[in-house]
Amino acid sequence: MPQTLFEKVWSQHAVRQLPTGQTQLYIGLHLVHEVTSPQAFDMLRLRGWRVRAPHRTFATVDHIVPTASQARPFADLMAEQMAQSLERNCRDHNIPLFDLASGRQGIVHVIGPELGLTQPGMTIACGDSHTSTHGAFGALAFGIGTSQVRDVLASQCMAMTPVKVRRIEVRGLLAPGVYAKDVVLTIIQRLGIEGGVGYAYEYAGDTISRMSMDERMTICNMSIEGGARFGYVNPDDVTADYLEGRPYAPTAAEFPAARARWKALASDAGAVYDDVFSLDASTISPTVTWGTNPGQSVGVADRLPGSADVDSLAFMGLSPNQPIAGTKIDVAFIGSCTNGRLSDLREAARVIAGRKVAPGVRALVVPGSQAVRAAAESEGLHEIFRSAGFDWRDAGCSMCLAMNPDRLHGREICASSSNRNFKGRQGSPTGRTLLMSPAMVAAAAIQGAVVDVRTMLGVMA
Amino acid sequence: MTDSRIITVVGRGVVLRGPDIDTDRIIPARFLKTVTFNGLEQNVFADDRQALKAAGERHPFDRPEFSGASVLLVNKNFGCGSSREHAPQALWRWGIRAVIAESFAEIFASNSLMLGLPCLSVTEHDMQDMMKLVDADPAVGISVDIAQDGITIGAHSWPTTIPAHTKDALTSGHWDGAALLLDRYDEVEATASRLPY
Numbered sequence: 264m265p266q267t268l269f270e271k272v273w274s275q276h277a278v279r280q281l282p283t284g285q286t287q288l289y290i291g292l293h294l295v296h297e298v299t300s301p302q303a304f305d306m307l308r309l310r311g312w313r314v315r316a317p318h319r320t321f322a323t324v325d326h327i328v329p330t331a332s333q334a335r336p337f338a339d340l341m342a343e344q345m346a347q348s349l350e351r352n353c354r355d356h357n358i359p360l361f362d363l364a365s366g367r368q369g370i371v372h373v374i375g376p377e378l379g380l381t382q383p384g385m386t387i388a389c390g391d392s393h394t395s396t397h398g399a400f401g402a403l404a405f406g407i408g409t410s411q412v413r414d415v416l417a418s419q420c421m422a423m424t425p426v427k428v429r430r431i432e433v434r435g436l437l438a439p440g441v442y443a444k445d446v447v448l449t450i451i452q453r454l455g456i457e458g459g460v461g462y463a464y465e466y467a468g469d470t471i472s473r474m475s476m477d478e479r480m481t482i483c484n485m486s487i488e489g490g491a492r493f494g495y496v497n498p499d500d501v502t503a504d505y506l507e508g509r510p511y512a513p514t515a516a517e518f519p520a521a522r523a524r525w526k527a528l529a530s531d532a533g534a535v536y537d538d539v540f541s542l543d544a545s546t547i548s549p550t551v552t553w554g555t556n557p558g559q560s561v562g563v564a565d566r567l568p569g570s571a572d573v574d575s576l577a578f579m580g581l582s583p584n585q586p587i588a589g590t591k592i593d594v595a596f597i598g599s600c601t602n603g604r605l606s607d608l609r610e611a612a613r614v615i616a617g618r619k620v621a622p623g624v625r626a627l628v629v630p631g632s633q634a635v636r637a638a639a640e641s642e643g644l645h646e647i648f649r650s651a652g653f654d655w656r657d658a659g660c661s662m663c664l665a666m667n668p669d670r671l672h673g674r675e676i677c678a679s680s681s682n683r684n685f686k687g688r689q690g691s692p693t694g695r696t697l698l699m700s701p702a703m704v705a706a707a708a709i710q711g712a713v714v715d716v717r718t719m720l721g722v723m724a
Numbered sequence: 725m726t727d728s729r730i731i732t733v734v735g736r737g738v739v740l741r742g743p744d745i746d747t748d749r750i751i752p753a754r755f756l757k758t759v760t761f762n763g764l765e766q767n768v769f770a771d772d773r774q775a776l777k778a779a780g781e782r783h784p785f786d787r788p789e790f791s792g793a794s795v796l797l798v799n800k801n802f803g804c805g806s807s808r809e810h811a812p813q814a815l816w817r818w819g820i821r822a823v824i825a826e827s828f829a830e831i832f833a834s835n836s837l838m839l840g841l842p843c844l845s846v847t848e849h850d851m852q853d854m855m856k857l858v859d860a861d862p863a864v865g866i867s868v869d870i871a872q873d874g875i876t877i878g879a880h881s882w883p884t885t886i887p888a889h890t891k892d893a894l895t896s897g898h899w900d901g902a903a904l905l906l907d908r909y910d911e912v913e914a915t916a917s918r919l920p921y
């Protein structure tokens with residue numbers, strides 16, 4: 264019988280049915296970071312358990328690291344304590360740690376793929392909801408809580424219930440100036456932030472097939488913002504080409520077999536889906552959120568809905584029916600596991616080359632990993648950003664969330680390439696976030712206000 | 725061994741209105757900068773509470789009539805956003821022993837189960853009635869019956885829904901599943917050895 268990738272990978276990792284009716288699922292790769300793991304390691308110690316599969320476990324520091332200077336000890340003593348706690352736990356349990364000195368540190372969802380740890384057909388768990396990012400490789404990757412981190416450390420397994428699969432078919436050409444971020448914001452807007460609860464999202468169609476791995480990662484990353492714990496793309500040659508030669512990928516000798524095995528994991532023609540949703544890519548325009556959840560968005564040329572939620576509007580200081588373009592911004596943030604990869608920085612640099620950040624706007628670029636930073640510097644992107652007036656930072660989660668010194672102050676409005684516009688997300692309880700693509704953030708930084716990036720790319724009058 | 729079965733929750737309610745209450749609101753990220761869960765209850769809904777205080781109002785978690793409540797009544801998509809277990813931990817440490825919602829985000833519900841914090845769903849219509857009742861009389865007694873799929877507030881009862889495995893885990897006391905996963909480990913090793921990676 265034809266199967267979806269979800270079914271194939273799930274059954275390969277199913278150990279047995281538990282007395283509760285759930286499946287005991289084996290976890291092929293466990294990624295660990297400093298925020299959601301210390302309590303898990305403590306629980307392990309308390310019960311006298313060891314880490315069952317340290318060779319399937321990898322750690323890095325991302326959420327709390329300062330990005331202006333990564334000198335140790337960190338100025339923030341709590342951050343320093345969290346870093347030390349992770350270092351001690353990794354040492355005690357023989358877990359490889361990509362720390363600041365490794366040259367391989369970065370946001371956990373950026374370094375997994377970059378190092379070739381993330382591979383098609385794996386089950387991947389991490390104490391972080393954006394673990395769905397790794398689904399771009401055709402893996403079943405999902406976020407877990409701290410007690411589940413403990414379970415995976417102790418048993419390399421989880422108790423899970425299979426979810427339904429919704430195929431999201433995106434067809435047609437994206438117009439110039441329209442990016443993967445706009446596609447996923449549009450999907451979330453159409454299906455709702457709760458629409459994916461109980462589902463894995465399989466992203467398919469020619470638009471997705473043409474996308475690079477970076478773009479597929481942006482889409483899968485935000486599955487959770489649509490309520491879906493999993494999002495994935497079927498593996499193809501783009502996937503295999505990306506992985507070839509990476510440090511933890513199969514060796515050259517093993518690679519052809521791996522490539523064939525990976526491609527065979529793709530959902531079979533004729534596989535049955537619980538739901539199908541179609542989207543015409545040519546109808547998508549650069550998209551901006553106006554509210555306090557990622558489903559509240561409009562095209563940049565559009566007005567806010569007349570029926571927009573009053574609480575969200577009051578918080579944002581916006582009115583129904585007003586155009587989103589022209590909304591003044593105070594801060595521009597390019598980075599995060601959604602859009603902090605090399606291609607994102609290239610697109611943003613293309614917009615700002617030869618231009619200057621508007622007076623009064625605080626603008627920063629935070630590469631998703633040390634490797635992204637180094638690659639960008641070797642292309643001279645840092646010079647373009649710096650001469651435009653952007654701060655060029657070290658790798659980390661930075662202003663995506665408020666666990667490090669990068670944050671909003673008071674009611675500042677931030678044009679942000681990150682993934683959440685929740686109240687307080689960027690560190691000030693009254694701070695405001697407008698989500699958009701990195702190119703759109705770059706354009707807003709230059710104009711000092713939300714603007715259609717296509718006018719600056721010369722692709723639209 | 726202590727009895728870990730969770731079959732009923734009895735107490736008073738606290739009403740918190742609004743859809744899509746995300747985990748950043750339940751416990752803002754800056755309070756995650758800690759290596760333990762201790763003390764999280766002090767900062768549950770910190771920003772929402774502060775904002776209301778500044779406006780001269782009171783958040784339900786600050787209203788004296790709700791102090792000591794153990795059953796949280798909320799609307800739809802409660803707990804969306806991040807995977808932080810700190811969110812149910814903060815609620816539990818504040819004193820919440822059951823959450824009743826129109827619907828839940830998936831990771832929040834699974835994290836809650838790991839703590840033995842039942843998450844039960846009711847219809848939007850029933851939730852409106854329940855909220856009205858508790859608002860009118862915050863001292864009214866509430867009894868949540870996990871085994872029988874129901875909630876009683878004063879003289880009224882409504883049906884609740886809960887995934888079968890969650891109900892089973894709570895009522896049998898197996899909600900802390902780590903030991904179960906370590907059971908029959910030879911089967912785990914057999915599965916691992918069959919993997920092509």
Ligand code: SF4
Binds near residue numbers: 371391599600601681
């Ligand atoms: S960049 Fe943001 S969303 Fe991604 S892991 Fe870091 S904090 Fe989470």
